[in-house]
Amino acid sequence: MIQPDVIGCDIAKAHLDLFDSGRGRHERIDNTPAAIAVWLATLADRVVHVVFEATGRYDGKLRAALEAADYPYSRVNPARARDFAKALGLLAKTDAIDARLLARMGQSLPLPTHAPDDPVRRSLGRLHARRDQLVAMRQQERTRLHEAEGDERDSLESHLAWLNAEIGRIETICRERLRTDETLRSQEQRLRSIPGVGPVAALTLITLMPELGSRSSKAIAALAGLAPFNVDSGMSRGQRHIRGGRKRIRDALYMAALTASRMPSAFKPYADRMARQGKPFKVVITALARKLLTIANALARDKTIYSKA
Known part of the structure; x- marks a missing residue:
């Protein structure tokens, strides 16, 4: 069985820091689909496993490219990576050090390979996150409304009306996407059959x-x-x-x-x-x-x- 070369990747909004354990070198590339595609082309005919921290949307381009090229990867909890660094006695923290650390983590621990995301589930996740943001804003505006007067109150009520409408619109889109995907629709029906589990929890x-x-x-x-x-x-x-x-x-x-x-x-x-x-x-x-x-x-x-x- 061929052991893969582990590549650690530290992700930032603008760039990716990569440490290739097989070649023993560090490089930095732009966090763009074009730059990632050029880098992946250099891995042709190699068996590699990429390890990086879960960084929300910043790792989306890398994940999409790895899945398209059929390269396995592990997306690890940042707190777990930090604990691994502490266990090694590494106190310094830079992008290059973090990339090397993630490569070593992949070599030392049996990290699970991340399954490719379902596109519908991924889009639902983005809509769900946006709904949460709007609900939080609505709660803040409702709190401000208690002490508002005059024009300030009119502004708050207008914004609250927009927030209610936008939250409703996003919920409608989510329901429609669940309805049109047979697998997710069945899963929602199973979850909704549990007493107490409503549409948002499901x-x-x-x-x-x-x-x-x-x-x-x-x-x-x-x-x-x-x-x-x-x-x-x-x-x-x-x-x-x-x-x-x-x-x-x-x-x-x-x-x-x-x-x-x-x-x-x-x-x-x-x-x-x-x-x-x-x-x-x-x-x-x-x-x-x-x-x-x-x-x-x-x-x-x-x-x-x-x-x-």
């Missing part, structure tokens, strides 16, 4: 948790940051706490859990039982959010809808 899981149905319940909970971790050392036994993971997924599941906890025919008995045991409200909602995610993962795996046992 869209969030579809766009930001593509691993649903392909991982174990423990692994999927860890990805969302809903898995409790031990804090034990020696004779000390600490409380279990959740940490890390995808915050936007947790936010959506918390809202779904809050709704489900109030539905008598769904999960209210489960939530009430924990409350009677003296569990704090946050612990109850977190446990219920994890339960909803576990159910969603099972439904995606078995390709079925929710039914109360």
